[in-house]
Amino acid sequence: MTVESWTLATATATERAALDLAAGAKVWRLSRSRLHGGEPMLREVLSLPSDRFSGFEELKEIPNNVYRLYSERWGITITAAAEKLKAVLADAEDARVLGCPSGTPLLEIARTAYDINKRPVEYRVSRCLTEKMHYASNLS
Numbered sequence: 001m002t003v004e005s006w007t008l009a010t011a012t013a014t015e016r017a018a019l020d021l022a023a024g025a026k027v028w029r030l031s032r033s034r035l036h037g038g039e040p041m042l043r044e045v046l047s048l049p050s051d052r053f054s055g056f057e058e059l060k061e062i063p064n065n066v067y068r069l070y071s072e073r074w075g076i077t078i079t080a081a082a083e084k085l086k087a088v089l090a091d092a093e094d095a096r097v098l099g100c101p102s103g104t105p106l107l108e109i110a111r112t113a114y115d116i117n118k119r120p121v122e123y124r125v126s127r128c129l130t131e132k133m134h135y136a137s138n139l140s
Contacts, residue, residue, distance in 0.1 A: 002035070003032045003061070003062045004032055004033065004097065006029065006030040006031070006056070006059075008026055008027075008056075009029050010025070011026065011047070011049075015047045019047065019049050019112070019121075019122075019123050020119070025049065026050040026051075027047045027048055027049060028048040029045060029046070030045070030046040030047075030048070030066075031043070031097075032044055032046075032062070033097050033098070036132070040097060040129075041128060041129050042098075042126055042129070043097045044126040045125050046122055047122070047124070048121070048122055052074065052121065053074060055073075066122075076115050077116050078113045078114065078115060079116045080114045080118070081114065082111065082112050083109055083111045083137075084109075084111075085107060085108065085109050085110075086107075086108050087105060087107060087108070088105075088107075088127065089103045089104065089105060089106065090102055090103060090127070094106060104129070105130070106128055107127070107130050107135055108126070109125070109126040109127075110124070110125050111125075112124075
């Protein structure tokens with residue numbers, strides 16, 4: 001996994017809707033890529049309500065398992081998630097991070113993760129190359 005950036009920003013309309021935020025609310029936006037066999041296969045952007053993650057800017061690194069980080073540092077336990085999948089075409093940022101041409105078909109997974117009180121905690125959009133792998137979900 002490679003962390004591209006993390007920034008504090010005003011939430012977009014999509015982030016506000018997913019995270020149940022008011023207009024003008026701030027989010028921590030984390031961009032990272034995941035590798036498979038040393039090659040980038042997935043680009044994701046995580047959005048977190050800034051008011052629930054005070055001190056986020058003090059982190060020296062972001063671990064692969066962010067749910068553990070949320071639990072250990074902020075006492076936030078993720079207990080559920082809802083996902084929507086669709087086919088999209090790679091934009092310029094996808095092409096840069098994933099090393100594919102713009103317009104390459106990708107699988108987009110939009111996930112909202114919820115805490116133990118059913119409050120939205122994280123909105124994540126993952127864009128995946130599917131030539132060498134596929135999405136699998138096992139619910140039990």
